[in-house]
Amino acid sequence: MNLGKVIGTIWATRKYEALNNTKMQLVQPLDFEQNEIGEPVIAVDTIGAGPGETIFYITSSEAVIPMDVDFAPVDAAIVGIVDSINLENNKQ
Amino acid sequence: MILGKVIGTVWSTRKDENLVGMKFLIVKHLKLDYTEKDAFTVAVDSVGAGVGEVVLFAQGSSARQTKLTKNKPVDAVIMAIVDKLDVNGKPVKDE
Numbered sequence: 001m002n003l004g005k006v007i008g009t010i011w012a013t014r015k016y017e018a019l020n021n022t023k024m025q026l027v028q029p030l031d032f033e034q035n036e037i038g039e040p041v042i043a044v045d046t047i048g049a050g051p052g053e054t055i056f057y058i059t060s061s062e063a064v065i066p067m068d069v070d071f072a073p074v075d076a077a078i079v080g081i082v083d084s085i086n087l088e089n090n091k092q
Numbered sequence: 093m094i095l096g097k098v099i100g101t102v103w104s105t106r107k108d109e110n111l112v113g114m115k116f117l118i119v120k121h122l123k124l125d126y127t128e129k130d131a132f133t134v135a136v137d138s139v140g141a142g143v144g145e146v147v148l149f150a151q152g153s154s155a156r157q158t159k160l161t162k163n164k165p166v167d168a169v170i171m172a173i174v175d176k177l178d179v180n181g182k183p184v185k186d187e
Contacts, residue, residue, distance in 0.1 A: 008124070008179040011116060012148065012154065015172035016138050016158055025171070026124070026179060042093040042148055051118070061153040070151070073138065073161075073171040075154035077093060 001056045003030040006049045010042055017070035025049060027057055027079060032087060043076035054082040087088070093149040095122040095174070098141050108161055117141060119149055124179050127187050130134060135168035136161055146186055148172040179184045 008026030010038045012019075025045045029038040034054065041059075049055045063077035064070065083088040096119035104116070114136045121131040124187055126146065127160045135149045138158045149155075155169040177184045 008177060008181075010148065010174055011176040012171075012172035012174050014139055014175075015148075018158075019171065023096060024143050026177070039094070042095065061157060064157060073150040073157045075150040075152055075155050078114050 001058050003034070003082070004028060004041075004043075004055050004057050004078075004085050005030055005034075005036075005084075006045075006051050006053050006055060006078075007040065008051070013032075016073055018069040019044075019074070022072075023048075026091065027055065027078065030054065031039070032085060034085075041076050043078050045078045047078050047081060049078050049081050055084060056080050058075065093150050093171070095124075095177070096120060096133065096147050096149055096170075097122055097126070097127075097128060097149055098157075098170075099132070100143060108165055109182075111166070114160065114166070117143075118157050119147060119168075119170065120166050122146065124184065126177075126184055133168050135170045136166050137170045138175055139170060141170050141173050146174040146177075148174060149186075
C-alpha cells in the first residue's frame with residue numbers, strides 16, 4: 001500500500017465497459033512526512049475520497065478487488081482515507 | 093493507471109500467435125499539463141483509441157484483465173479515452 005493525496009479527477013466516457021460508473025482520481029504519491037514523491041497515478045476510487053484528502057492506495061491486479069466487477073483492467077485503487085499518521089518519534 | 097497520448101501504431105505479422113487480432117498503439121507518457129515525456133509504452137488497444145487521443149493505460153498483470161487480453165502475453169492495455177482531466181480544480185487543456 002502507498003500513501004497519496006487526491007489532486008484531481010478524470011472523466012472518460014469511452015472506456016472498457018467493466019469500468020462504467022467507476023470514479024477515477026488523480027493521486028500524487030506521498031512519503032510519511034507527506035512530501036510529494038514520484039509520479040502521479042490514476043486510481044479507481046470506490047471509497048469517495050475528496051480533492052486534497054490524504055489516502056492510501058494499492059497497485060497491480062489487486063486493484064480490481066474493491067470494485068463491484070471482478071475482471072477489469074485497473075492497476076491502482078484507493079482503499080482508504082487517512083485520519084492521522086503516528087510516526088515513531090513524533091505525531092503528524 | 094497513467095496518462096498517455098497515442099502517437100502511432102505498431103504492425104507485426106511475425107509474433108506470438110496469442111497476439112493475433114490485437115492492435116498495438118504507441119503511447120507517449122504525459123505530464124499533468126499534457127506535455128509529452130520521453131517515455132513511451134506499446135499498449136494493446138481495448139477501447140478503439142485513435143492517434144492523438146489522450147488515454148489511460150493499465151500495466152502489469154492488470155493488463156490481462158480484459159476479454160481481449162485474458163491469458164495473453166500482454167502487460168499494457170489502453171482501457172479509457174480521457175474526456176476531461178482536472179488537476180487542483182483546474183481543467184487541463186489538450187492543444
